[in-house]
Amino acid sequence: MKKIFFYLIAGSLLAGACNSSDANKSAGQDTTTAATAASTKGTPVITFDEMTHNFGNITEGERVEYSFKFTNTGDGDLLITDATSSCGCTVPDWPKEPIKPGKTSYMKxxxxxxxxEGYTEKEITIRANTKPEQVQGPKIQCTILKQK
Structure with a gap:
């Protein structure tokens, strides 16, 4: 009888301890969320109007260009420090001056x-004072036809 009573008490304490642990985790998550929100205050956010531009069919040897419009939708000045692609055949050109919150600019x-030759897709990687610091930028697509 004493053993049954002991196991009932121990089980009750264990169940109560598990519930209080979940409550602490929940409170901790709310604190983390609030801290994350506070740490992103004053942070710029780069938002492109379109993420992909398809040139369609082009002839081998042809140079094509496109200007991607973007907006700083954050609440701090946006400063792009670098923009690169996977190969030297694709060259991005970006504004070097800070973009104020709510303002737009272009990346050529x-x-x-x-x-x-054939289908090609090139993506731009952007480094800026955003969070995270490196973000996926727009990409271009085309099908390159061999010259006759």
Missing amino acids: VVFNSAGK
């Missing part, structure tokens, strides 16, 4: 199809 991307 030039693609040189010399020596290439």
Whole structure:
């Protein structure tokens, strides 16, 4: 009888301890969320009007360009420090001056199809004072036709 009573008490204490642990975790998550929100205050956010531009069919050796419009939708000045692509055939050009919150600007991307053939897709990677610091930028697509 004493053993049954002991197990009932121990089980009750264990169940109560588990519930209080979940309550602490929940409170901790709310604190983390609030801290994250506070740490992003004053942070710029780069938002492109479109993330993909397809040039369609182009001829091998042709140079094409497109300007991607973007807006700083954050609440701090946006400063792009670098923009790169996976190869030298795609060259991005970005504004070097800070973009104020709510303002728009353009990132020009030039693609040189010399020596290439078939479907191509090139993505731009952007480094800026955003969180995270490195973000996926827009991409271009095209099908390169061999010269006759």
